[in-house]
Amino acid sequence: MAAWFKRSDDRSPARTVVVTEGLWIKCDSCREIIYRAEVERAGHVCPKCRYAFRISARDRITLLTDRGSFEEREAGLVTADPLNFKDTKRYRDRVRAAREKTGLGEAVVCGLARIGGLPVVLATFDFSFLGGSMGSVAGEKLTRAIELAIDKHLPVVIVSASGGARMQEGILSLMQMAKTAAALQRLAAQGLPYISVLTDPTTGGVTASFAMLGDVILAEPRALIGFAGPRVIAETIRQPLPEGFQRSEFLLEHGQLDAIVERADLRDTLCRLLVFFAAAEA
Amino acid sequence: MPDGLDFEQPLLELEAKLAELRADADGAADEIVRTEERLDRLRRRVFAGLTAWQRTQLARHPKRPHTADLVKLLFEDFLELHGDRVFGDDQAIVGGLARFEGRSVVVVGHQKGRETREKIARHFGMPHPEGYRKALRLMEMADRFGKPLVTFIDTPGAYPGIGAEERGQAAAIARNLRVMSSLRIPVIAMVTGEGGSGGALAIGVANRVLMLEYAVYSVITPEGCAAILWNDAGKAPEAAEIMRITPPDLLRLGVIDTIVAEPPGGAHRDWEATAASVRSALRLALDALAQLSPHTLVRERYEKFRRIGAWEEEAAPRPR
Numbered sequence: 179m180a181a182w183f184k185r186s187d188d189r190s191p192a193r194t195v196v197v198t199e200g201l202w203i204k205c206d207s208c209r210e211i212i213y214r215a216e217v218e219r220a221g222h223v224c225p226k227c228r229y230a231f232r233i234s235a236r237d238r239i240t241l242l243t244d245r246g247s248f249e250e251r252e253a254g255l256v257t258a259d260p261l262n263f264k265d266t267k268r269y270r271d272r273v274r275a276a277r278e279k280t281g282l283g284e285a286v287v288c289g290l291a292r293i294g295g296l297p298v299v300l301a302t303f304d305f306s307f308l309g310g311s312m313g314s315v316a317g318e319k320l321t322r323a324i325e326l327a328i329d330k331h332l333p334v335v336i337v338s339a340s341g342g343a344r345m346q347e348g349i350l351s352l353m354q355m356a357k358t359a360a361a362l363q364r365l366a367a368q369g370l371p372y373i374s375v376l377t378d379p380t381t382g383g384v385t386a387s388f389a390m391l392g393d394v395i396l397a398e399p400r401a402l403i404g405f406a407g408p409r410v411i412a413e414t415i416r417q418p419l420p421e422g423f424q425r426s427e428f429l430l431e432h433g434q435l436d437a438i439v440e441r442a443d444l445r446d447t448l449c450r451l452l453v454f455f456a457a458a459e460a
Numbered sequence: 461m462p463d464g465l466d467f468e469q470p471l472l473e474l475e476a477k478l479a480e481l482r483a484d485a486d487g488a489a490d491e492i493v494r495t496e497e498r499l500d501r502l503r504r505r506v507f508a509g510l511t512a513w514q515r516t517q518l519a520r521h522p523k524r525p526h527t528a529d530l531v532k533l534l535f536e537d538f539l540e541l542h543g544d545r546v547f548g549d550d551q552a553i554v555g556g557l558a559r560f561e562g563r564s565v566v567v568v569g570h571q572k573g574r575e576t577r578e579k580i581a582r583h584f585g586m587p588h589p590e591g592y593r594k595a596l597r598l599m600e601m602a603d604r605f606g607k608p609l610v611t612f613i614d615t616p617g618a619y620p621g622i623g624a625e626e627r628g629q630a631a632a633i634a635r636n637l638r639v640m641s642s643l644r645i646p647v648i649a650m651v652t653g654e655g656g657s658g659g660a661l662a663i664g665v666a667n668r669v670l671m672l673e674y675a676v677y678s679v680i681t682p683e684g685c686a687a688i689l690w691n692d693a694g695k696a697p698e699a700a701e702i703m704r705i706t707p708p709d710l711l712r713l714g715v716i717d718t719i720v721a722e723p724p725g726g727a728h729r730d731w732e733a734t735a736a737s738v739r740s741a742l743r744l745a746l747d748a749l750a751q752l753s754p755h756t757l758v759r760e761r762y763e764k765f766r767r768i769g770a771w772e773e774e775a776a777p778r779p780r
Contacts, residue, residue: 260713260770261704265689283774314769321766343657343679345688348703349715352679353768355658356665359634360641360762367642383679385630386618386658391638405630405658406620410684414620424625432626 205229207400221441230398230441232378234280235287235304238337242445243300247292251326252319256283260314261348269346276307285309285340286316288323293335294449296456299327302337305379310340312384313347317354320388324361328368333455335448337375338389341407342382355387362391371455373448376403376426376435394451396439397426403434465517467506471725474499503724510674512706513697516682518674519653523728525735526585527554527569527612530652533735534742535560535567543594547627550591551582552619553663555598560610561743566602568595568663569612572653585654586619589632592662596636599643606754608646608746611663616681618659633662640665641765644758646749648742651675651716652727657684667752667761668745669715671707672734673722677715678705714768718745 203214207229217224221241222231233241239248256273263269277283285308288301301323303310320336327334343351365372374392376385378401386405389395397403404424412419422428429435439447464472478495510518518524531538535558542549555568570587573579587595595611602609618629640647640663649666655677671677680688682696685703689695704710707719720741723733749757 254774256772256774258770258772261702263702265702315771318769318771345679345685345703347770348679349677349705349710350713350769352657352661353715353765355634356637356641356661356765357768359637360665360765363638363642364762383658386633386662387637388634390628390631390634404625405618405633406625411620411622411625415622417622420622423622432628434628434631 206231223441227400228440229400230378232305232339234306235282235302238302239287239291239300241441242302242335242337242448243291243293244295248289248300249291250287250289252288252322253283255315255319255322257313257315257347259346260350261346263346263348265346272308272346280304280307282307284315284319285311285313286319288319290326290330290332293445293452296333296449296452297330298333298335298452299323299330300335300337303339303377303384305339305341308344310338310384311342311344311351312340312354313344313351314354316344317351317357320354320358321361324358324365324372327370328365331368331370333371333373333452334362334365335373335375336388336392337377338380338384339377340380340382340384340389342384352383355383358388359391362388366393371451373451375444375448377401379403381405381407390434392436394436395434396437396444396447397429397435398441398444399426399438401426403429465514465521467510467514468725471499471503471506474502500724507725511697512676512700512703513682515674515706516654516676516696516700518726518728519676521726521728522574524653525727525731526574527571527614527652529731530612530735530738531558531567531569533731534739535565538567541594541598544590544597546593547590548588550588550594552585552587552615553591553595555595557607560746561739563608563746565608565610565746566598567610567612568598569652570615570660570663572614583619585615586617587615587659587662588619588621588624589627589629592618592629592632592636595663596632596639599636599639603643603645606645608648608749609643609666610742611647611649611666613649613651613655613660613664613677614653614675615656615659616654617656617684618662633658636662637665641762642758643761644754646746646752646757647761648745648749650720650738650742651677652738654681656681665761665765667749667757667764668717670718670720670738670741670745671710671716672720672727672738673707674726675707676700676705677710678703 205224208227210226376397538558540556554571572585573582647666649664651671682700683693685699686695710716723730727734
């Protein structure tokens with residue numbers, strides 16, 4: 179069986195576009211066989227269904243910010259394994275492997291940047307770092323980024339791609355939800371805008387905290403967005419889930435999003451929003 | 461399921477024996493005393509050695525006092541208020557106005573059912589968005605009128621369902637977290653049973669977080685954690701152990717402020733004694749917070765959650 183049409187059960191690596199061989203790949207959303215070069219040319223977007231493939235934090239930053247403008251902050255913040263956690267592997271080993279795989283210190287990368295010439299604080303998740311899960315470091319980085327924005331009087335853009343709270347830091351992960359939400363309350367009190375961009379996937383404790391608190395909430399097409407995971411819901415209600423359930427289009431229909439924006443238009447849309455808010459402040 | 465948990469059986473048997481001795485008119489007094497002492501020793505041994513999973517079972521004990529039970533025992537003149545003014549009245553969350561030792565307070569809590577029909581009506585204490593919106597409405601009312609807010613946490617988590625997602629479960633929880641952080645009133649949360657995930661935290665952003673001795677508080681239920689880590693919900697006992705969900709662990713991690721003692725054998729054995737213990741903890745917290753200005757209450761609550769977490773700072777960012 180050739181590798182290119184084999185459906186992988188291991189969703190996390192398979193759902194990124196990093197396929198090392200083969201001219202053809204299968205879309206993770208519509209399951210169509212698509213020409214890889216065409217997907218890459220479109221910014222890792224399926225030409226058939228417009229699903230935006232998962233991309234790394236670095237690629238996201240390149241996609242959204244003015245060239246050379248990104249100035250990373252808090253890169254030295256790393257996990258302390260507060261629970262001394264071990265399941266089938268030690269948590270410390272999982273983190274070490276994720277750091278080596280991604281070249282990142284943690285699942286969140288944050289810093290100062292410019293978008294269309296306008297300065298912002300940008301934080302973005304990398305799903306390939308332990309499923310973009312939020313533990314103490316992710317929560318702390320986001321909070322410091324929001325505080326930096328308050329300090330410098332800048333808007334905040336957060337691009338989410340996360341399975342939710344990180345199991346391996348237990349309750350401390352849960353508390354990051356309160357911490358980030360509270361920081362955003364302070365940001366709002368300063369009259370500073372926050373734009374939340376939801377990408378595939380955004381679920382659990384990330385959705386139920388900062389991700390749904392944007393003054394403006396945007397999503398990429400066909401992204402999985404929800405609180406409970408679809409498997410948990412299906413097991414609880416013992417019914418098949420409706421077509422398109424918990425996808426961006428479903429959320430838009432139910433009033434949970436401001437807009438769905440194609441990846442190619444995302445930077446321009448952010449720029450328009452930033453111009454609007456900057457003008458309103460003057 | 462019988463009311464006794466596995467590890468309670470030896471205690472229940474000994475208690476039955478003691479009851480027999482007491483009922484027996486010509487029972488020897490010294491035999492009764494000896495049995496009482498044995499029971500006391502055994503109970504202490506069993507409860508000192510409880511595993512995290514056994515504590516979880518206690519936290520879920522069907523006879524454990526629920527929010528409505530505690531409200532009856534703790535407050536005078538409770539008036540339940542219903543509905544989110546948008547969609548419906550979620551019975552998994554109850555709330556209203558009450559008096560506590562002469563003070564007006566707003567009360568909000570998760571509510572599990574006791575009989576099957578009630579359990580279903582209350583979705584086993586798992587709220588929908590409208591439940592969180594009802595809670596939010598009451599919190600904002602408390603803020604508007606300067607009344608302290610007391611919340612009781614007892615839920616496996618927010619309800620995972622189609623309607624819940626359609627009506628914005630995540631956004632409802634998120635909004636509560638944010639609004640709670642800005643309330644200019646004393647906020648006290650008490651974990652009375654199960655504190656499960658964002659569904660618990662959505663009424664838990666408080667100045668003081670109190671926790672009953674055999675309650676648990678976690679990022680997800682042990683079953684959920686086991687399903688994620690090992691693809692096997694049956695490994696919940698192992699998950700409970702490694703997740704650090706017990707009051708002593710949570711106190712150490714800075715997540716809770718006070719452990720509220722339960723009567724011997726757990727809250728379900730003596731509601732009155734449990735309520736008395738909760739009452740004094742609540743009074744202490746309310747008295748302390750009454751001294752603080754609205755500004756200080758907001759700032760201290762922010763700083764309390766701001767501190768939570770553990771990380772290391774590497775001397776220099778790694779080169780890329």
